[in-house]
Amino acid sequence: MSEINSIEEARVKIDSIDAELLRLLNDRMEVVKSIGDLKRNSNGAIYRPDREQAIIQRLSELTTGRLNKKAIEAIFLEIFAVSRNIELSEKVAYLGPEGSFTHQAAESRFGAISEYIPLKTIKSVFEAVDTKRVRFGVIPVENNQEGIVNDTIKLLNSLDINIVAELPMPIHFTFGSINDDLKAITKIYSKDIAFQQCSKFIEEYFNHDVELIPVDSTSKAAQLASEKSGTAAICSPIAAKLYKLPVLFDNIEDSADNFTRFLIISDDFKNNKSGNDKTSILVKLSSEPGSLVNFLQKFYDANINLNKIESYPAKKGKGFSYQFLLEFDGHFDDASVSQLLADNDSIKWLGSYPKLC
Numbered sequence: 001m002s003e004i005n006s007i008e009e010a011r012v013k014i015d016s017i018d019a020e021l022l023r024l025l026n027d028r029m030e031v032v033k034s035i036g037d038l039k040r041n042s043n044g045a046i047y048r049p050d051r052e053q054a055i056i057q058r059l060s061e062l063t064t065g066r067l068n069k070k071a072i073e074a075i076f077l078e079i080f081a082v083s084r085n086i087e088l089s090e091k092v093a094y095l096g097p098e099g100s101f102t103h104q105a106a107e108s109r110f111g112a113i114s115e116y117i118p119l120k121t122i123k124s125v126f127e128a129v130d131t132k133r134v135r136f137g138v139i140p141v142e143n144n145q146e147g148i149v150n151d152t153i154k155l156l157n158s159l160d161i162n163i164v165a166e167l168p169m170p171i172h173f174t175f176g177s178i179n180d181d182l183k184a185i186t187k188i189y190s191k192d193i194a195f196q197q198c199s200k201f202i203e204e205y206f207n208h209d210v211e212l213i214p215v216d217s218t219s220k221a222a223q224l225a226s227e228k229s230g231t232a233a234i235c236s237p238i239a240a241k242l243y244k245l246p247v248l249f250d251n252i253e254d255s256a257d258n259f260t261r262f263l264i265i266s267d268d269f270k271n272n273k274s275g276n277d278k279t280s281i282l283v284k285l286s287s288e289p290g291s292l293v294n295f296l297q298k299f300y301d302a303n304i305n306l307n308k309i310e311s312y313p314a315k316k317g318k319g320f321s322y323q324f325l326l327e328f329d330g331h332f333d334d335a336s337v338s339q340l341l342a343d344n345d346s347i348k349w350l351g352s353y354p355k356l357c
């Protein structure tokens, strides 16, 4: 690229490149529209995380300039979200309220312009998907500090719903207030758990008396703090944005590795192989000596790498049997995986999807 000597000169260049980018993006969207028409005729799914991952992977291998995989992913996830809306606007339900971390996770995948429906419980998200009121649902499945979300597993077990994709997301809290002088703040709103997870920040930054007021959600906290001087909220970045609450500090949590894994769910959904996939299953095993060992032996024999195993007591008649959530490398369409899952009534396949964590 030729040398640039002034900001004005750089901006002329940027304007011309942007015009070219816009022309190319419009060309892309024409092709996307045709794919949408073809999918409508064949009743195909609009959202294909396997294809999106393959595109990002291909471009990351192709890149020679300043854009690394993370940057390519950030740009292209928004392009895909716009593409999907051009193909067909699909409704997405998530565990609300608006401004929750699940909302943030949903937006990170479905983009800013999708139609979102916040619902009060994980069960209502599953039901909205099950009754086809929405095409996709977004719910949390585990947090590295709090463990697995039992409701999610219970509902995956009882309904015919599949996992379409996983969304690992670091959980960062922000501190927002309409006062920029911390001494003026006498009340902080948030959820109990957020106070616990940000206790060092509160201790270090507030040596005067401050009242910690627990509310139902961090979005509610952001709303209250946006309305009243002398108050503040500990909330998600998206909640602060939603209620136009000025952010004074980002990432105020004690532990840098607070991390939640969300799932995107849909009914009757099967991804194609992306080349780096994970499969989740639920399996019921009788409580006899060796039943778990015998089952796990099959994974060893088939050379399949296990990522997770969690147990749940499952009530059955008078006694108890045991149910396990297993996650392992591979896709349903891999011969080794399909053989392992074949003809086994005690296994429920939950989904095969691109592995992101």
Ligand SMILES: O=C(O)C(=O)C[C@]1(C(=O)O)C=C[C@@H](O)C=C1
Binding pocket: 032, 035, 036, 046, 047, 048, 049, 051, 052, 055, 079, 080, 083, 084, 087
């Ligand atoms: O390839 C497809 O199936 C498309 O619909 C196109 C496209 C894209 O924009 O590239 C859009 C949505 C899908 O999730 C995957 C890819």
